[in-house]
Amino acid sequence: MVVVRSKVLESVRQWRSVKTKTPIIGIDDGGFDRFSEEKRKVPVFGVVMKGAAYVDGIIQSQLERDDSQATKILTNMISASSHKPQIRAIFLQGVTIAGFGIIDIHHLWRMTTIPVIVVLRKYPNYQKIQSALEKVFDDNQVRWETIKRAGEPIKVQKNPQIFLQTAGISLENAFQLIKKCTVVGTIPEALRIAHFIGASRFRFLND
Amino acid sequence: MVVVRSKVLESVRQWRSVKTKTPIIGIDDGGFDRFSEEKRKVPVFGVVMKGAAYVDGIIQSQLERDDSQATKILTNMISASSHKPQIRAIFLQGVTIAGFGIIDIHHLWRMTTIPVIVVLRKYPNYQKIQSALEKVFDDNQVRWETIKRAGEPIKVQKNPQIFLQTAGISLENAFQLIKKCTVVGTIPEALRIAHFIGASRFRFLND
Numbered sequence: 001m002v003v004v005r006s007k008v009l010e011s012v013r014q015w016r017s018v019k020t021k022t023p024i025i026g027i028d029d030g031g032f033d034r035f036s037e038e039k040r041k042v043p044v045f046g047v048v049m050k051g052a053a054y055v056d057g058i059i060q061s062q063l064e065r066d067d068s069q070a071t072k073i074l075t076n077m078i079s080a081s082s083h084k085p086q087i088r089a090i091f092l093q094g095v096t097i098a099g100f101g102i103i104d105i106h107h108l109w110r111m112t113t114i115p116v117i118v119v120l121r122k123y124p125n126y127q128k129i130q131s132a133l134e135k136v137f138d139d140n141q142v143r144w145e146t147i148k149r150a151g152e153p154i155k156v157q158k159n160p161q162i163f164l165q166t167a168g169i170s171l172e173n174a175f176q177l178i179k180k181c182t183v184v185g186t187i188p189e190a191l192r193i194a195h196f197i198g199a200s201r202f203r204f205l206n207d
Numbered sequence: 208m209v210v211v212r213s214k215v216l217e218s219v220r221q222w223r224s225v226k227t228k229t230p231i232i233g234i235d236d237g238g239f240d241r242f243s244e245e246k247r248k249v250p251v252f253g254v255v256m257k258g259a260a261y262v263d264g265i266i267q268s269q270l271e272r273d274d275s276q277a278t279k280i281l282t283n284m285i286s287a288s289s290h291k292p293q294i295r296a297i298f299l300q301g302v303t304i305a306g307f308g309i310i311d312i313h314h315l316w317r318m319t320t321i322p323v324i325v326v327l328r329k330y331p332n333y334q335k336i337q338s339a340l341e342k343v344f345d346d347n348q349v350r351w352e353t354i355k356r357a358g359e360p361i362k363v364q365k366n367p368q369i370f371l372q373t374a375g376i377s378l379e380n381a382f383q384l385i386k387k388c389t390v391v392g393t394i395p396e397a398l399r400i401a402h403f404i405g406a407s408r409f410r411f412l413n414d
Contacts (some may be wrong), residue, residue, distance in 0.1 A: 044406070193265075
């Protein structure tokens with residue numbers, strides 16, 4: 001994969017310091033049914049935390065499955081929140097959400113003015129993603145371009161492995177911030193909680 | 208109100224020590240519509256944490272509004288969880304849930320063998336509760352007796368005020384544990400997160 005670096009990324013300034021209780025938001029989707037024709041709504045949860053210390057609030061929105069408006073919906077969810085002025089970084093577990101909804105992390109950064117950090121535990125199988133997109137979507141080229149625009153995931157830690165993609169923040173600051181926001185394992189606590197909320201909800205989708 | 212102390216409560220043994228990362232669960236309900244005839248389901252969330260340090264899992268169940276089976280549903284929710292063997296205490300924000308669903312905390316303790324701690328920021332207005340029950344429920348006497356069975360809320364801290372009701376744990380141990388499980392303010396983090404999840408969900412109830 002060709003490394004894509006946007007001009008805005010190059011212009012990112014270093015943070016003077018990365019504080020322990022930096023307010024951040026971790027975003028993840030809830031479970032959903034891949035095949036149901038009626039149930040196309042997928043909830044998305046944003047957990048606002050002071051670093052890894054405590055939760056400040058939880059916000060929620062919803063997407064369509066494979067939503068082509070994913071970036072816009074996340075932008076609106078964050079912008080509508082009273083927490084927005086405090087939040088210093090947005091954590092994501094990947095650039096896809098609610099199936100093949102693709103998040104343009106540079107656009108999300110520009111629209112919210114909040115840096116975006118994608119935390120990956122393994123390097124994505126881009127070949128598989130591209131061929132899945134081609135099979136399913138008429139606009140597969142657009143989706144694929146958006147995925148590529150996030151840039152090459154960079155390995156910042158070997159054991160356990162962590163790869164990062166960033167927008168609006170240097171790789172170094174992003175990794176420092178992740179360490180401040182993590183209590184257990186390698187994933188920031190806000191992302192873990194967002195994931196647990198999504199997972200807990202799945203059982204009740206069909207009630 | 209007459210103080211009711213069950214015999215089991217008297218027989219509670221002191222904990223040898225109250226550890227910082229004691230596994231506990233905080234339970235709260237999600238928002239619901241008081242008046243809708245069709246929408247009578249209320250979600251309930253249990254946040255499993257290691258003390259105040261990090262979340263270990265989130266479980267979910269649901270009740271009817273004013274569910275007369277509240278104690279049984281919470282018992283089942285906890286018993287069905289893979290986290291159950293670890294959990295050392297159940298935190299509640301009151302003995303009512305999903306409207307006037309009444310939790311029999313001593314029964315919940317006996318059925319789960321996990322001590323129950325109710326954390327209140329103000330002394331309940333029992334007169335108001337009793338008269339509301341009388342107006343609405345044929346079985347108001349049963350509900351009222353269950354509320355009384357939780358025992359008198361005891362003030363354990365003056366500023367800010369905290370009152371506790373306990374089952375299966377001494378007041379002293381309960382208060383020590385609460386302090387270990389609280390990061391900000393007076394409410395254990397697991398209860399705060401459960402509350403945030405419930406609150407975030409409300410907007411989407413009618414979708």
